[in-house]
Every structure is written in structure tokens, then in C-alpha cells.
Amino acid sequence: MSLSHGREFLSIPGPSVMPDRVLNAMRQGSPSIYDGWLVEMVEGLTPDLMAVARTKKARPAIYISNGHGAWEATASNLFSRGDKVLALDNGRFAAGWAGMAERMGVKTEVSDEGLRGPVDPNRLEERLRKDTAGEIKAVLLVHVDTASSAANDIPAVRAAIDAAGHPALLMVDCVASLGSMPFETDAWGVDVMVGGSQKGLMTPPGLGFVWVGEKAWAMSGNGDLVSTYWDWRTRIEPEMFYQRFCGTAPVQHLFALREALNMLVHEEGIENAWARHKVLADAVRACVSAWAEGGALELNVERPEARSDVVTTILTPGMTAPGKGPQDLREFCEGKLGLILGMGIGHFGGRAFRIGHMGHVNAPMIMGTLGATEAGLHALGYDVPTGLAAAAEVIAKGA
Numbered sequence: 001m002s003l004s005h006g007r008e009f010l011s012i013p014g015p016s017v018m019p020d021r022v023l024n025a026m027r028q029g030s031p032s033i034y035d036g037w038l039v040e041m042v043e044g045l046t047p048d049l050m051a052v053a054r055t056k057k058a059r060p061a062i063y064i065s066n067g068h069g070a071w072e073a074t075a076s077n078l079f080s081r082g083d084k085v086l087a088l089d090n091g092r093f094a095a096g097w098a099g100m101a102e103r104m105g106v107k108t109e110v111s112d113e114g115l116r117g118p119v120d121p122n123r124l125e126e127r128l129r130k131d132t133a134g135e136i137k138a139v140l141l142v143h144v145d146t147a148s149s150a151a152n153d154i155p156a157v158r159a160a161i162d163a164a165g166h167p168a169l170l171m172v173d174c175v176a177s178l179g180s181m182p183f184e185t186d187a188w189g190v191d192v193m194v195g196g197s198q199k200g201l202m203t204p205p206g207l208g209f210v211w212v213g214e215k216a217w218a219m220s221g222n223g224d225l226v227s228t229y230w231d232w233r234t235r236i237e238p239e240m241f242y243q244r245f246c247g248t249a250p251v252q253h254l255f256a257l258r259e260a261l262n263m264l265v266h267e268e269g270i271e272n273a274w275a276r277h278k279v280l281a282d283a284v285r286a287c288v289s290a291w292a293e294g295g296a297l298e299l300n301v302e303r304p305e306a307r308s309d310v311v312t313t314i315l316t317p318g319m320t321a322p323g324k325g326p327q328d329l330r331e332f333c334e335g336k337l338g339l340i341l342g343m344g345i346g347h348f349g350g351r352a353f354r355i356g357h358m359g360h361v362n363a364p365m366i367m368g369t370l371g372a373t374e375a376g377l378h379a380l381g382y383d384v385p386t387g388l389a390a391a392a393e394v395i396a397k398g399a
């Protein structure tokens, strides 16, 4: 017997739950891809994508790709073989981004910023001051690292670059946080921002985005890595619609994105979406903190202000009995309860699990996830104190 028959709950940090409206929007055949309303609809995505990124200056290029593709696009457009970039890694993803650039011939320096908190702006400033020859062309980091669930203070990173008087580009990956947490491309002085469709933007995986600020635009295509497919100049300023996607447009994905942006930008409002995520994330953290009193598990990110509102990584130092580790919890929750939890990835493999709370999530979805996880912990023999009352209180106050 299994209690999983019913609507399956997907609580991983992306792909996130797709709204039915978004999925239904995809259920139409392709119109003319040469002119007419599809072309107009796609033109209309640009202002909304800029609104989500809070920019009036950085223009978005859309790729038929995932986040890795968007990463590759940044290296292709901005760098030459032998150029150097500095990646600040506090989990997994900044190092991943740098690794892709490295394979393309870019020299990379990865600063290990630990796994349990944000990157250190002071260390960055010191490092950049030493780079008197201006070798470092760009500083790469993520806004939220989906492995560690730590959120970085981007204005502090910008301030460190400015304090060092260094000309490096500031390039930020917002794949996990975009649409769900405050991010201010212009006000925070971000030169290049990277996103993907499948998390806060509530659209199926398959679209990658790069918002190109003025300084990066001016550098575009000067390097020797630019290729026809990744060149963002023709995507951002196409002479004909066909060039916007370097070939056939991903029509049904664009229908989905249009509907998702209607929901996020025009109906809920981006600031309300941020506020919703904050309350729901606070509820998750309140619940996990209560569970943690039993000693089996704990929140990974130590400083509360560095905990992201889109994913929570939960370490499991006390869940070491054979057959009762975090992966067993995940298997029980999925097989017996119909709840899919995120696994610990990278350095967190086998010693953590994650709860995703990004995109199309509301209070009952979060309470359901927490309740089923608590049941799973009990079923595995961990007599954790209940966290559900604490979560409910946060939600009651937040609403």
C-alpha cells in the first residue's frame, strides 16, 4: 500500500511546478513564423523580461537552451582564448559556470567561498587590488546557489569591485532566484545577468536568457570565441525575426513564457511575488528549525540573512543509521507519500536534502511538503519535534 496516489508534489528547486495556465498556453499549433502576431508577441516579451530583471538598460537575449547554454553564451560573446575570469563559488554553480568557460579556452580562477554562507566581498576587493595589470576580465557568481541555498549580497560585491577601482564586468547567475527574490540589475550595477525558464519563471525547461548591460554590449563580439549560434547581437537587434532565435523560434515555449509573464508581471506583480516567496521561505525555515532541535538535521546556511527564499538545503548530520539517510527519506517520501524532495548535490551528496520553494507555490503546497516530510522523518524513526505549528504561524502572520 502507498499513500502516493493523488496529485504528486514536486518540491525540488527546479524545474518547478508549472501552472496549468502555462501548460495550457502551449497547447496550440504554430502560427506563421515569418510575420504577424507571433512576431509581435515575441517583441512584447522584451519589456516584461526587463521588468522581471528590474532593468531599463540590459536587454535580454533568449536562447533555446537551459542555463548551461546561457552560461556558454556569456563566454562566447565576451571573452577570447587566454582571457581570465574570477569565479566566486559558494556551492557548486559559479564553479560550474567557470568550468564551461575554461573548456572554451578562458583562464579561470575559482575562489572557494565555503558552502554555508555568502561570498566574502572583502576578500574579493583584496584580490582585485592585487590585479594591477587588470587581467581579470569578469567576476562571476550566482545570486542564489541552488546546492548550498546561500544567497549572495550582490550590492556588496559591486561595492567591492568599485572600491578596488577594478574594471571587471560583474556577471551574475540568477537562474534560481529570478522572479522570486529581489534582484535589481540596474540599481545593483550588474553588467550581465543569466536566467533560465524553469524555476521562478514557471515555464518548462528549454529557454535560457542573458540580459546584456551597456558595458557588456560594447564588448560583445570583440573576442575570438563568438559563434553564430551564441552571438547575442543578432538576437537582441535582429534584422529579421528569424535571427532572433538563430533559426526556428521555440513557438510553444514562447506561448508558455508569455502566459507566465502575464501571471508574474501583470497579475501578481513582481514585488508581491517576492513577498510571497519570503513568507513561504520563512515558513520552511521555521519548520526546519523546529525539526533541528531533535539533532537529526539542520539548516545549511548559518546566517539568516544569507538564506535564500527559493530553496532550503537541510543537512542531515544525525541521519546516519543504515537505510535511514537523506536519500532514504527522499525515496520514502516519493514512493509512499507522493512527495518529490530535492537531493543534496555536489559537496552535499549523501548528507543533505533540499526543499524547493520557487515559482508557482502557495501556502497549502508548502504546508503539504513540510507535513509529508515530517511524516517521512517519523516513518524513518526520527522523532523530530513538530515544525508544522511554527510554519503555520509564519503563514498566518504573513498572510
Ligand SMILES: Cc1ncc(COP(=O)(O)O)c(C=O)c1O
Pocket (backbone or CB within 6 Å): 014, 066, 067, 068, 069, 093, 142, 144, 145, 146, 147, 173, 174, 175, 176, 196
Ligand atoms: C543557480 C543555477 N545556475 C545554473 C543552473 C544550470 O541550469 P540548467 O540546469 O538549466 O542548465 C542551475 C540549475 O539548477 C542553477 O540552479
